[in-house]
Amino acid sequence: MKKPTLRDVARMAGVSYATADRVLNARGGVAEKSVLRVRSAIEALGYERDQQAANLSRRRTYEFLFLLPRGDHSFFRVLGDCVRAQSALRQADRIRITIRELPALEPAPLADELTRLRPEDFDCLALVGIETPGIALQIERLAAGGMPVVTLIGDAAAAARAAYVGIDNSVAGRTAGRLIRLAHTGRRGRILPIIGAYTARDHRERLDGARAVLAEAHAGLDILPPLVVQDRPEVMEHAVSAALAENPDVTGIYSMGAGNRALIRILAHLPAPRPFVVLHDLTPVTRPGLERALIDAVIDQRPATEVSTALDLMRALADGKQIPPDAGQITPAIYLKDNLPHPGSEKENP
Amino acid sequence: MKKPTLRDVARMAGVSYATADRVLNARGGVAEKSVLRVRSAIEALGYERDQQAANLSRRRTYEFLFLLPRGDHSFFRVLGDCVRAQSALRQADRIRITIRELPALEPAPLADELTRLRPEDFDCLALVGIETPGIALQIERLAAGGMPVVTLIGDAAAAARAAYVGIDNSVAGRTAGRLIRLAHTGRRGRILPIIGAYTARDHRERLDGARAVLAEAHAGLDILPPLVVQDRPEVMEHAVSAALAENPDVTGIYSMGAGNRALIRILAHLPAPRPFVVLHDLTPVTRPGLERALIDAVIDQRPATEVSTALDLMRALADGKQIPPDAGQITPAIYLKDNLPHPGSEKENP
């Protein structure tokens, strides 16, 4: 009644242990009929290789590389913390994580780094994708060379990468839109969207998602043209101040990108009733905003879950397993003032 | 530069492998000074036992028992599915899960089952707690006998159980309250709370949480006395129909317990504008309600995360590790129509 070993498989197939092993590990040099007999014995017994014993024997450690944006955005800092936290936890599982930090959101240094990589350097690579032909090319090269690539947070080279782990930004935008609609039940309003840049696909998707839901609203929700603030607090500071001065009747703000430190500062000095504010990602910047009720909701992509999921997938990939196509889909979380996770636990708890 | 083995520890401590092993596994019969030398060698080298090799050698399998409520509530059915899904996934980690289903929410059968249990039967026990002196006594007995007990969803015997895995129901209630407040921004309203029973601690906590947040609201939110429906659809059907007939101006409904099938049926026949509706737990009953926009928000305790977290803790406990006091805290999730997880993925994705 206990788990069958490869020895049991060999016995049932009527071959030697060596032959069963040759089949299992595809070493070749086995007659077709023997292959079939071993295969069906595996099937019949429901044999599954004891991966732990196998790893012990092979002295295998999983070597994973994470290419992360350097932490000028507070979200990227949180993300890095998540990776480091998981790195410590997974050492027991023979997983070794190397982290290299690159300038955030810049294609050139990332492409450079990828060019220098050889497929045999790591068992799997995770990176925050940027959609650029040069980067796609490198991902294809590495994947073809046998190093699976997982995109994290942002996708790239959708055909060549093994998995994308992250949220559906259109879903995130719709969710934000829904919250804003909720907060406008039975009244009219004017919404101010703020994005980093039109060129960022994730911001565009969030914007479109939010617009779709807000446009559904029967009642009149007036959606202002989006402010473009380049994810930078200084720009945010000016742009938002100006926009609010021009539109004192703004009842809702949806900030899709970074640089929210300035936004929160402005909100703190706004007279009541303040507009309803939704923004993205729980960080040391946004969390106090929620706690002080300056902002009302945060759409979070749950970086801890993303990193943990990514690592599960990377291990499966390194073991040569098949992966379901949408295994990396992360459902965005909604945080209000009241359901904030315990401080710090964002890093550990998937 | 690679991980030190026990052999390295022995060498550094200047003792034999056997002695190092005696210290590591507390087999006794070792002189004090040797113990110290080994200990400090472990410290100095940062040695950590290779748990996988150890388990292989011991032929250890973790034997865990789950005592689950029989699935008449749809949530408990989801919970059971989560346990079964994890059971399949964790076989590779040498975890064997036995599930016993008991009549839901009845103390007597649970106490009976516990009485029959001997501490040596399983390495760890997880159960949905009911707060009863008899059950507390049994948990204390098992814990004292060396079988750690983890409470799931509902707590019990807080002093004796090793961990509670579940949400803070007061937080869940506050979150629901906050959503209702959001939906009443700038307008008055009348809220209808629905609970299963006053005796259920979780329902009371949810109610108190929601009331606390709703009472904060400057504007007038009129909170009706809670309907008590015993978690049963038939009772719900009558009670809610009557309450809505009596109060046609209800603008919000918060259902804290089960039996929501009837509530959703009623909502489907209500003329617009429908009240704002929040209820608990994403199940095959509530999900379509969200999708059809009959209800507006679901507070979910993320059973997949709960089960997964419980298993992590149970393994740590079985390995004799220490556990941080709030390791089982689960942050409740808010689901709107737009951020529903992919169907089925609730069971797998923590």
Place this chain on the structure above:
DNA sequence: CGAAAAATGATTGACGTCTATCATTTTTGC
């Protein structure tokens, strides 16, 4: 000081798999 007790060392065979080698058997092709 010497005997008993305590501590330590040395060693062995598992656990399930990997990797390698070498001998033996079976199949293939001429």
Place this chain on the structure above:
DNA sequence: GCAAAAATGATAGACGTCAATCATTTTTCG
């Protein structure tokens, strides 16, 4: 039918730990 090639069997030593045995050394104490 025979040599060469292909397939198979048998076996051994690792991986890091556990659990056990037995011999040897050191300590304790009367």
